[in-house]
Amino acid sequence: MIIASNVSKKFRKLTVLENISVSCAKGECIALIGPNGSGKTTLIKTILGMVVPDSGFITFNGQNILHDWKYRSHIGYMPQIGRYPDNMTIGQVLNMMKDIRADKEKKWDEELIDAFGVNALLNKRMRTLSGGTRQKVSACLAFLFDPDVLILDEPTAGLDPLSSELLKEKIIKEKKKGKLVMITSHILSELDDLITQVIYMQEGKLIFHKNIDELRKDTGEQKLSKAIASVMLKK
Amino acid sequence: MMKNYIFILVVFFLFDADTFGHVLHVGKLASYRSVSQAVHNAQTGDSIFVEPGIYLEKNIVIDKPVSLIGINFPELDGEHKYEIISVRSDNVTIRGFLLKNSGISSLIDIAGIKVYGRRNVVIAGNKLQGTFFGIYMENAVNCRIEYNQLAAHTANEQQSGNGIHCWKCDSLCIIGNSVTHHRDGIYFEFVTNSVIWRNESFNNIRYGLHFMFSHNDAYIANLFHNNSAGVSVMFTHGVKMFNNIFEDNWGDGCYGIFIKEISDSYISGNKFRRNTTGIYMEGASRIHLEKNLFTNNGSALRIQASCMDVSTEKNNFIANTFDVSTNGSLVMNTFEKNFWDKYEGYDLNRDGIGDVPYRPVSLYSMIIEKNPTAMVLFRSFMTSLLDKTEKVLPGITPEGLKDEQPLMKPLSL
Amino acid sequence: MIKIIKYVITDILRNKIVMAYTIFLMAISLSLFNLEDNISKGLLSLLNITLIIVPLVSIIFSTIYIYNSAEFIELMVSQPLQRKKIWMSLFAGLAISLSLSFCIGAGIPIVLYAASSIGFIMLAMGIILSIIFAAVAMLSAVIIRDKAKGIGISVLLWLYFSLLFDGIVLFILFQFEDYPLEKAMVAITAFNPIDLGRILILLKMDVSAMMGYTGAIFRDFFGTQVGFIITLVILLLWIATPAWMSARIFNKKDL
Numbered sequence: 001m002i003i004a005s006n007v008s009k010k011f012r013k014l015t016v017l018e019n020i021s022v023s024c025a026k027g028e029c030i031a032l033i034g035p036n037g038s039g040k041t042t043l044i045k046t047i048l049g050m051v052v053p054d055s056g057f058i059t060f061n062g063q064n065i066l067h068d069w070k071y072r073s074h075i076g077y078m079p080q081i082g083r084y085p086d087n088m089t090i091g092q093v094l095n096m097m098k099d100i101r102a103d104k105e106k107k108w109d110e111e112l113i114d115a116f117g118v119n120a121l122l123n124k125r126m127r128t129l130s131g132g133t134r135q136k137v138s139a140c141l142a143f144l145f146d147p148d149v150l151i152l153d154e155p156t157a158g159l160d161p162l163s164s165e166l167l168k169e170k171i172i173k174e175k176k177k178g179k180l181v182m183i184t185s186h187i188l189s190e191l192d193d194l195i196t197q198v199i200y201m202q203e204g205k206l207i208f209h210k211n212i213d214e215l216r217k218d219t220g221e222q223k224l225s226k227a228i229a230s231v232m233l234k235k
Numbered sequence: 236m237m238k239n240y241i242f243i244l245v246v247f248f249l250f251d252a253d254t255f256g257h258v259l260h261v262g263k264l265a266s267y268r269s270v271s272q273a274v275h276n277a278q279t280g281d282s283i284f285v286e287p288g289i290y291l292e293k294n295i296v297i298d299k300p301v302s303l304i305g306i307n308f309p310e311l312d313g314e315h316k317y318e319i320i321s322v323r324s325d326n327v328t329i330r331g332f333l334l335k336n337s338g339i340s341s342l343i344d345i346a347g348i349k350v351y352g353r354r355n356v357v358i359a360g361n362k363l364q365g366t367f368f369g370i371y372m373e374n375a376v377n378c379r380i381e382y383n384q385l386a387a388h389t390a391n392e393q394q395s396g397n398g399i400h401c402w403k404c405d406s407l408c409i410i411g412n413s414v415t416h417h418r419d420g421i422y423f424e425f426v427t428n429s430v431i432w433r434n435e436s437f438n439n440i441r442y443g444l445h446f447m448f449s450h451n452d453a454y455i456a457n458l459f460h461n462n463s464a465g466v467s468v469m470f471t472h473g474v475k476m477f478n479n480i481f482e483d484n485w486g487d488g489c490y491g492i493f494i495k496e497i498s499d500s501y502i503s504g505n506k507f508r509r510n511t512t513g514i515y516m517e518g519a520s521r522i523h524l525e526k527n528l529f530t531n532n533g534s535a536l537r538i539q540a541s542c543m544d545v546s547t548e549k550n551n552f553i554a555n556t557f558d559v560s561t562n563g564s565l566v567m568n569t570f571e572k573n574f575w576d577k578y579e580g581y582d583l584n585r586d587g588i589g590d591v592p593y594r595p596v597s598l599y600s601m602i603i604e605k606n607p608t609a610m611v612l613f614r615s616f617m618t619s620l621l622d623k624t625e626k627v628l629p630g631i632t633p634e635g636l637k638d639e640q641p642l643m644k645p646l647s648l
Numbered sequence: 649m650i651k652i653i654k655y656v657i658t659d660i661l662r663n664k665i666v667m668a669y670t671i672f673l674m675a676i677s678l679s680l681f682n683l684e685d686n687i688s689k690g691l692l693s694l695l696n697i698t699l700i701i702v703p704l705v706s707i708i709f710s711t712i713y714i715y716n717s718a719e720f721i722e723l724m725v726s727q728p729l730q731r732k733k734i735w736m737s738l739f740a741g742l743a744i745s746l747s748l749s750f751c752i753g754a755g756i757p758i759v760l761y762a763a764s765s766i767g768f769i770m771l772a773m774g775i776i777l778s779i780i781f782a783a784v785a786m787l788s789a790v791i792i793r794d795k796a797k798g799i800g801i802s803v804l805l806w807l808y809f810s811l812l813f814d815g816i817v818l819f820i821l822f823q824f825e826d827y828p829l830e831k832a833m834v835a836i837t838a839f840n841p842i843d844l845g846r847i848l849i850l851l852k853m854d855v856s857a858m859m860g861y862t863g864a865i866f867r868d869f870f871g872t873q874v875g876f877i878i879t880l881v882i883l884l885l886w887i888a889t890p891a892w893m894s895a896r897i898f899n900k901k902d903l
Contacts, residue, residue, distance in 0.1 A: 009902075011902070045902070045903070048725075048726050049725070050722070050725050050726060050902065050903045051902040051903065052900050052901075052902060069728060069729065069730050069731070070728050071728070072726065072727060072728035072729075073727075073728035075726075077726045079722075079726070083718070083719035083722055083723070084719050084720070084723060085659060085717070085719055085720045085723075086716075086719070087659070087662060087663075088659070096655055097723075097727070099651055100651055100652065100655075100724075100727060100729065101727060101728065485854065485857050486857045487857060487860055487861070487863070487864055488860075489857065511857045511858060533855065533857065533858040534858075554689075556855065556858060602818070605825075606821050606822060606825055607860055607861060607862060608821055608829050608830050608833060608862050609818060609821050610858070610859045610860055610862040610863060611817065611833045611837065611843070611847065611859075611862055611866070612814050612817060612818060613850060613855075613858065613859055614692070614695060614696070614846060614850060614855075615699075615814045615843070615846060616696070616699065616700050616810045616811055616814070617810075617811050617814035617815055617818070618814070619696075620811065
């Protein structure tokens with residue numbers, strides 16, 4: 001569904017992505033793992049078109065995303081740090097997004113909004129929100145339009161355990177519908193029962209892209225965290 | 236005793252013959268049908284009364300001392316061909332006529348009334364309409380031109396002559412006339428010892444008043460306004476200008492008064508309002524500018540460096556864009572006890588005189604004098620900033636050019 | 649696109665600065681017209697406001713607004729929206745609200761006191777300058793990542809257009825004093841929209857008689873239909889060029 005070919009990106013002298021090629025298929029749930037500053041977020045941003053790669057290209061359903069902005073209607077994106085216009089309320093942000101995306105035929109998926117109880121907070125201004133509430137809003141927005149692809153950058157960071165669990169359930173549910181889910185996270189334990197594939201990055205390079213079962217077999221570890229740790233140790 | 240009576244009688248009879256002569260009437264039903272005929276038959280000192288009507292007389296030549304008096308403005312029409320009245324005798328009076336449509340020529344100066352080298356001529360209370368030159372005095376002495384109304388019709392300079400045109404004259408009185416739509420309203424060349432009093436000259440195609448080589452004349456209480464180039468005076472000494480008003484001479488190359496090579500003169504009590512330049516002086520010397528009012532002019536005074544001993548004293552400068560501008564370091568001229576509305580000084584001892592000198596020349600005005608193209612920066616932020624800086628730290632504007640005793644309050648003028 | 653413009657405008661109008669700017673303009677223009685003894689002097693004073701305050705407020709406010717909208721821009725960019733449209737919507741929102749401010753703040757007093765051709769050309773110039781400086785602000789904000797630096801550059805740009813440029817002009821005038829520069833000046837003013845606006849307004853006013861021969865040259869050019877159209881085109885270029893350049897840069901910018 002998403003294919004990146006030889007994507008490289010430099011910020012000034014710093015290489016953040018080096019010749020990355022990945023292919024992500026429908027129905028997969030991919031964990032994007034790597035130490036801080038390994039280029040995970042940048043990779044996500046290139047997929048979203050927020051960062052333009054220096055070389056290489058990315059296709060979405062066979063279309064080069066460089067010339068086609070409409071593909072983003074198939075993506076739900078939850079940023080690492082959700083930043084919203086300060087003086088808008090949650091309700092206004094939600095309404096604005098609905099208004100702007102206005103996909104008439106699609107129904108809005110407001111499950112998360114209900115689950116998180118965001119409806120009670122609609123009149124709160126964005127600048128007054130805690131980090132966790134912001135994350136909730138981001139999550140709600142990512143799922144709101146029932147997209148085919150979900151890209152979640154550190155989705156559980158700052159969320160309380162209950163909400164975290166709710167979000168996880170939602171992700172599993174969506175995965176079962178045959179959607180492609182990409183998750184980056186530092187808390188690997190959370191990912192255990194979610195993911196089907198692992199992409200491991202380090203210093204802008206793609207180290208491996210494996211099926212979770214394959215990884216377990218290679219490392220002999222059941223837990224993802226242990227498996228990754230053993231990979232890192234081998235290096 | 237008896238002797239005296241006889242003497243008086245004799246004198247009385249003598250004058251009777253001379254001054255109270257006969258009366259001749261001109262009109263449809265009168266003894267004369269045409270003015271020329273009456274003049275032809277008149278004796279010295281006769282009076283010719285002209286009834287209302289239209290008289291097409293080609294050129295009327297007055298060659299003897301008679302009084303020509305119109306009743307209710309009889310119309311003398313020059314049919315666009317002729318000079319209407321030519322005065323070729325001393326002691327002539329022309330009063331109360333409507334003169335219309337003189338000829339127009341580019342070769343000779345055709346006028347409504349022209350006086351050829353004569354004395355004691357009085358031209359009073361006439362209306363001149365559509366004449367080429369209006370009243371033309373050539374070599375005339377001791378004549379009076381009073382309360383005439385002159386209005387030309389033409390719009391361009393070539394098609395139009397001067398209103399009151401005097402050449403090589405002496406001792407004229409020009410009083411209470413109004414001149415409009417001529418080339419120059421009042422034009423003097425080599426006219427001396429004359430008085431110009433209470434005339435109005437406006438909407439003329441060139442200058443309201445224009446003179447040169449006309450020494451020792453006095454211009455008092457005249458009104459010059461809306462002339463397309465204002466007033467221009469040159470090469471003359473002993474000019475006195477009192478209580479005149481120069482207004483609304485607004486446009487490119489337009490001046491309240493343009494002064495060139497004028498010396499030993501007084502300009503006092505005049506009002507200069509809404510002129511592009513109030514007074515422009517070039518090569519002027521020993522001029523006393525006193526008690527004049529300058530309001531709403533572009534530049535109130537433009538004094539070129541060629542001027543010297545121009546003393547500017549007790550004038551009011553109010554709401555002018557530039558008060559004084561000059562092209563050099565004008566130390567030959569003095570400014571004293573004027574009121575400047577742009578003055579920002581203080582008066583600690585409350586004697587009505589500011590304690591710090593006022594510098595009327597702004598830096599920008601000097602820049603323009605040097606480089607007129609800099610006018611593209613007119614009213615820009617930078618020029619006002621330059622002026623402000625120069626006010627605080629004078630460096631470029633002439634050091635000597637300042638009013639040491641600026642007044643705190645305007646003079647009542 | 650219209651939807652985004654709508655959100656930008658509501659956001660700007662909710663901002664108290666624009667409101668304050670409108671009230672400030674209104675207060676200044678009303679007091680100018682009331683204090684000066686005649687309308688043309690009031691207009692002349694208003695000219696300074698139009699040429700100095702309007703560009704300053706427009707450029708600073710727009711720059712700050714763009715930087716403060718980083719979140720909004722980021723949010724929009726991750727949505728299925730064309731980047732160019734997002735950027736142009738921001739520009740349109742800024743241009744519309746600043747023009748609106750000027751229209752209300754200065755326009756109402758002008759219409760009340762000086763509904764003449766001078767008044768209207770001043771109003772038009774105020775609006776055009778608001779838009780031009782919003783566009784210039786967008787360009788500087790898109791090129792420079794750092795907010796403080798960006799605002800600094802915007803202030804410098806304003807300083808350049810309202811002051812330094814004229815200084816350079818003066819310098820040129822004195823350096824090439826011996827050459828007839830009047831005609832060249834017409835071309836040079838095209839490089840500064842503030843000068844262009846100032847001269848265009850001045851030529852309509854009585855004081856233009858002060859400008860002498862230079863004024864006559866300018867009047868010969870700006871007074872004709874062709875000259876007027878060229879001026880209009882130049883002013884539009886002043887809007888379009890920075891707006892277009894900034895959009896191009898934004899299109900490739902990493903967020």
